[in-house]
Amino acid sequence: MIHANADYLKLPGSYLFSTIGKKVAAFSAANPDKKIIRLGIGDVTQPLCPAVIDAIHKATDEMAHAETFRGYTPDLGYEFLRNTIADKVYKKLGADIASDEIFISDGAKSDSGNIQEIFAADTKVAVCDPVYPVYVDTNVMAGRTGNYDEATGLWSNVVYMPCTAENGYAPELPAADQTPDLIYLCFPNNPTGATITKAQLQDWVDYANKNGAVIVYDAAYEAYISEDDVPHSIYECQGARTCAIEIRSFSKNAGFTGTRLGFTVVPHDLKDADGVEIRSLWARRHGTKFNGAPYIIQRAGEAVYSEEGQRQTNEQIAYYMNNAKYIMEGLKEAGYTVSGGVNAPYIWLKTPDKMTSWEFFDFLLNEANVVGTPGSGFGPSGEHHFRLTAFGSFENTVEAIDRIKKL
Numbered sequence: 218m219i220h221a222n223a224d225y226l227k228l229p230g231s232y233l234f235s236t237i238g239k240k241v242a243a244f245s246a247a248n249p250d251k252k253i254i255r256l257g258i259g260d261v262t263q264p265l266c267p268a269v270i271d272a273i274h275k276a277t278d279e280m281a282h283a284e285t286f287r288g289y290t291p292d293l294g295y296e297f298l299r300n301t302i303a304d305k306v307y308k309k310l311g312a313d314i315a316s317d318e319i320f321i322s323d324g325a326k327s328d329s330g331n332i333q334e335i336f337a338a339d340t341k342v343a344v345c346d347p348v349y350p351v352y353v354d355t356n357v358m359a360g361r362t363g364n365y366d367e368a369t370g371l372w373s374n375v376v377y378m379p380c381t382a383e384n385g386y387a388p389e390l391p392a393a394d395q396t397p398d399l400i401y402l403c404f405p406n407n408p409t410g411a412t413i414t415k416a417q418l419q420d421w422v423d424y425a426n427k428n429g430a431v432i433v434y435d436a437a438y439e440a441y442i443s444e445d446d447v448p449h450s451i452y453e454c455q456g457a458r459t460c461a462i463e464i465r466s467f468s469k470n471a472g473f474t475g476t477r478l479g480f481t482v483v484p485h486d487l488k489d490a491d492g493v494e495i496r497s498l499w500a501r502r503h504g505t506k507f508n509g510a511p512y513i514i515q516r517a518g519e520a521v522y523s524e525e526g527q528r529q530t531n532e533q534i535a536y537y538m539n540n541a542k543y544i545m546e547g548l549k550e551a552g553y554t555v556s557g558g559v560n561a562p563y564i565w566l567k568t569p570d571k572m573t574s575w576e577f578f579d580f581l582l583n584e585a586n587v588v589g590t591p592g593s594g595f596g597p598s599g600e601h602h603f604r605l606t607a608f609g610s611f612e613n614t615v616e617a618i619d620r621i622k623k624l
Contacts, residue, residue: 224360229367233350233594234258240578241588248586254617256544256605257588259407259562261472263536263610265517266529269471272520276513290509292500294321294480298515302480305522306465312452314482318496320503321518323510324479325437325466329401330355331506332433332462332481335498336399343376343397345388347408347595347602349435352401370597379598386411386556386565390420396428402451403435405442408595408604409565410557415448422451425460429490432461437479440470440534442560458484462495469562471521471530478510478518537562540614541607547618548605562607565592577603585620 230236237257245253265273279285293299299316307314322328330351333340342356353375356362363374371377376397378388386409391397402421405412425432434451442449451461463482467473483496510518520526541558548555554567568577574591581587581603592602607614 222358224358227362227365228354228357229365232354233590236594237578237588237590241582244582251586253582253586253588254609254613254620255588256607256609256614256617257590259469259606259608260474261469261533261537261608263472263533265472265476266526266533268520268523268526268529269517272516273513276516280513287512290321290512290515292504292509293317293319294509295512295515298519299480301519301522307450307452307482310450310453312450313458314452314484318482318484320481320483320499321510321515322479322481322503322507323477324468324473325435325464326351326479328464328479328481329433329435331502332464332499333359333361333399335495335502336431340398341374341376341396343378343391343395343400344596345380345402345406346377346597347380347592347599348401349403349407350595352433353596370593377596377598380406380409380411381598382554382556387413387417390424396430398430400425400430400432401435402432403437405438405447405561406557406563407435407438407561408563408590408592408599410559410561410563411565412442412444412447412560414446415453416446418448418451419454422454422457422460426456430460431487431495432457434461434463436463437466438469438561439465440530441538441562443538444560447560452482452484458486460487462487462499467518467521470534471518471526472533473514473517476514476517478514536611537607540609540611543611543614544605544607544618547622551622551624558607564605564607566603566605568592568601568603571601574600574603580624581621584624585617587617587620 299319302319303314303316333356344352362372365372376391376395380386380388439449451457451463465480467478483499485496487495541562544564545555545558557563557565574593578591590604592599
């Protein structure tokens, strides 16, 4: 008789945003007259920019003619997009990344969840706390996180790196007796919106190289960076090619949340303790389990890096960051303690009156009809915190913050 994968059964409850969706749906059904404003899930609201739409139309027309029709995509992705990324993203930063080290995918979420598959089952994982849930949950599914303690919200075989107000929401290097093999870093950070300087990131690269660890660097929000000393890529740091994998997304910088496109960089120089090239393992996994992002969407991704595409997507980023500024200023006026919102589209706030994160979620939903994300859903250090996103329309953002200020 077949049995379910026991590691999946270890996962507590449902995925964070699924739980939020169910609670909001129940409230909406019971209160059909209420206008709910969603500032919880990091989904964009502005349409794809004209340069991208034009590329989609052109590529769609190509698919209607035998001479320009495209079937299965190449394993790594089309060369035109990989070359564009190598030139327009990494060369501009002074980073030495070749096009054959870039793997095109259907998004950063998929890659950040799947990357753990190419590492050994006994790999010791380190994550920031709070953290994007996918990093932890996929390692739970792989059976490498140990047992879950409901009282603390911690997994026994995971190294947690607390990110709190006291350390500026930036993780500290693990203690000597907790040296990890695989380190997940996300900057600008989801959920706190925090950043680290290039010097701080260099410390992590040096640490990883010294200890034979690999850093999975999630740079999904790099397009929102506005301060000079915040790195856009881990490959700006010396030695990163021998210890780091970088994951990027088109979802937030170009509005591809429903269109789906991303990429992961795995340098040839990155090898395990036995000299095995990690890139070759990711290429094998990619070719076996993935048939590639559609040609039409890869052409759309190429258009993002055109002169017009960059101008238009930068306008959208400015739109969302204007929302972030309004949220930050409004919450401060209302007496909340807030952070983030400067180099990232997320605002991280302390809940009032010692409310738990879920208590504050229910309070906002019931009293202001505004949806956010409970901080505890990102890890134990997220308790008594709450995340709001700047991805709503400006009109809805203004209305939501005005409602909160009146509470």
